[in-house]
Amino acid sequence: MIPKIAIQGFEGSFHQIAARHYFGTDITFATCATFSEVVRQVTSEEVDCGLMAIENSIAGSILPNYNLLQQANLRVTGEVYLRIRQHLLMLPGQSLEDIREVHSHPMALLQCRAFLRKHLDWRLVETEDTALSAKNIRERHLAGTAAVAGSLAAELFNMDIVAEDIHSDDQNYTRFLVVERAEKAKPVANANKASLYFHTDHQQGSLARVLVRIADRGINLSKLQSYPRPGYTWQYYFHADLEFDDARQLEKVLEDIAPVTDSVRVLGVYRKGETY
């Protein structure tokens, strides 16, 4: 059976590019307007898996998604990193000289501002989505209009890439998590990474005590993210990503930190992801 993957965003989006790297191309997609809808479709088993962006190397964490993960009955079973490459797409046969308007999401326009600034005669139009802008140009046969979008949008909507890699920052990566309904998820073989969250009492040094126990087991804390603890003003949950060589290290550290944390929950144990 061909797996069905819920992603946030539209056909041709960076979520879809990331999903194709992780699962291969023999998959189908449920495109969702929001991350909450991705979570809903996964937990209700309308799809097999979900893929959701969790952080970007420049903009930082997508904080609401940490709360979503904490509240949902999901397990993280994998991750994938994608370099964000923006191109300029037009109808086949068109070229740079034909451009009068450029459509894209405001963030994508911002990511390409050095390139776009060289063409002050182009009118920039902010839209809902990168790939959707490309699709719209294709469907409405908009000559003279280009979209800033990823390569998959060019492929899916049969558009020409008239300028490649027009983003300003070459080191712009997004990290995506693969999530499954907790009861359905199978243990991942050769796992070397885990995501968990906890909170501590508000004693002095309580977080230090947790981190020392993690370090003492030879485990690398690759990310520590605080986010609000719902219902407790100015108290925080800590989301921690741990990297280890051997799953027994993780078992041991969970025993070690139990006495100095409250509400520890492991969101998933998985293989450290590749970068594409």
Add this chain to the structure above:
Amino acid sequence: MIPKIAIQGFEGSFHQIAARHYFGTDITFATCATFSEVVRQVTSEEVDCGLMAIENSIAGSILPNYNLLQQANLRVTGEVYLRIRQHLLMLPGQSLEDIREVHSHPMALLQCRAFLRKHLDWRLVETEDTALSAKNIRERHLAGTAAVAGSLAAELFNMDIVAEDIHSDDQNYTRFLVVERAEKAKPVANANKASLYFHTDHQQGSLARVLVRIADRGINLSKLQSYPRPGYTWQYYFHADLEFDDARQLEKVLEDIAPVTDSVRVLGVYRKGETY
């Protein structure tokens, strides 16, 4: 001389309410479209101080503002906490029964969704800002239209509050920092809080070592926030808020953590803020 304060947002906004609590009412304002513009006006000395939201008790940290603080030549000289209270504002003489439309920022409409759901016949219109919606109703004499906004907008634009405290969550607080140009800022008397940032080498346990030294000085870590280190993919700065009784504790801990951190910078030493 009457101090001039740069705030993000419009006249009547929550930033302005917070500023009036902190500085009193004998101040003038420069309203800025963005937080970057607040920083620019403070560093160029067009204003005396700036006030910028840094975190919310429900939504969490405003991550871009941590990067702004890190890059700007500012000093944090104070903080203030404000409970976010949303009301329904109309032209004088109008009442709930007259409402056909409600205007506000999407986040404010969301914060009041339980109340608004009881009135399914009201058309909800998303706007740029809460206070600006009230001002617009006043200036265009829009009968039958209400704005969701704070009490100051009612006062400034001479509107009636036709329904008070319509927000769903009673424990919704925003924390604001007071910032001044670094060279101009004077030391704060009786300071008991500091904001600083640092990064560590990527050795195992490096963050634990820093936090242990902070705890060993009897200093309370009230907030630890990671955010991306520009130019270093998947490396993080840590912003730490420290609470102490005596400024000498802070001096000592800065000596203690120097050998286990890189690029420590104290953003400000100030008095723990009041909640209004």
